Amino acid sequence: MRRVSRIAVAGVATATLAVSVAACGGTSSESAGSGDGKSKGLALAYDVGGKGDQSFNDAATAGMEKAAAEFKYGSKAVEPTDGESDADKAQRLETLAKAGYNPVIGVGYAYAPAVKEVADKFPKVTFGIVDDEQVSKKNVADLVFHEEQASYLAGVTAALSTKSKTVGFIGGVDNPLIHKFEAGFKQGVAATNPKVKVLSQYLTEKAEDGGFASPDKGKTAAQGQIEDGADVVYHAAGLSGQGVIEASAAAKVWAIGVDSDQYQQKPLAAYKKYILTSAMKDVAGAVYDLAKSVQDGKPETGVVRASLKTGGVSLADSNPVFKNNTKLQEALKKASEGINDGTIKVKTTP
DSSP states (O other): OEEOSBOOOOOOOOOSOOEEEEETTEEEEEEOOOOOSSOSEEEEEOOTTOTTOSSHHHHHHHHHHHHHHHHTOEEEEEOOOTTOOHHHHHHHHHHHHHTTEEEEEEOSGGGHHHHHHHHTTOTTSOEEEETOOOOOOTTEEEEEEOHHHHHHHHHHHHHHHOSSSEEEEEEEEOSHHHHHHHHHHHHHHHHHOTTSEEEEEEEESSGGGTTTTOHHHHHHHHHHHHHTTOSEEEEEOGGGHHHHHHHHHHHTOEEEEEESOGGGOGGGGGGGGGEEEEEEEOHHHHHHHHHHHHHTTOOEEEEEEEOTTTTSEEEOOOSHHHHTOHHHHHHHHHHHHHHHHTSSOOOSOO
8 A cells, every 4th residue: 555645636527327325324326337346436425515515525526426437337425414423424434335335435524433443344445534634544545635725825815805805704613624724814814915804703613513514504604794894705614605605696795615616516606706716625636536546456545635736725716807817816826836835834723
């Protein structure tokens, strides 16, 4: 097995037809393929919000679909259930491993205890976990990202786009992972224009309270920040971010999305005019790369960290208003160069 510290950029493609079935305590989508005997296919165990969040889980789905199409094998994605325990997650992963899927990936840090428990039971199966690097096993890949770096660029963007000199940050859950988004964003704003005020709010203290899965909470929070003067609102809130984007569009102020290019998401098409950019992390690439490493017989294990320099985090440029803003693009290029050469050290705590 090879241990790696970076991931390469991988494109996103969609393929395979999915059908709904019931399994492992939740609904799942599954497609069958012929394969070559190495693996039945790639399996995902979704985080809160599940498929259709237009963000984190959907990015993982894109990586799964690309792998299934390229390697001509099966794929399966299993939805979470409300109020589930670590034991429920472990059972879900164990069921997928027993069924012959390899790799099996837990999409989200909440799967850490489950991956740690199950990995020892299936030493020939490669397990992946997104957004956690605490599981150290010979057959586990910790797929993590420098979210703070893309968030810094989002902060530069906000500072150069605000007219009110007030911008907002909305985090789904008050935890160390989302603190990285807030820290990078605040630092980018302050470095660009220290006179710009940043309003920060977290929707819940725990994920099980709906911080990543409640568009209504996101909408209410965004409305409050907009009433307080914010004319650019950046969210790191998963499915809840849809409410942030909706509220921003209704008020005709800018929203900055997260994880996926939310300007391109069809369910958000009605609001795309007001989605300035998105702070992306290549979850799709991480999922695909892990699947490819298993398919090649050289499974990635250990910490697999993506950064701005590797292309694993970035800002989306689909919105022409963002892309064609020469002053903004020059500022972002300068900031990116500073981050990549180490002259700008981005904080991970606010």
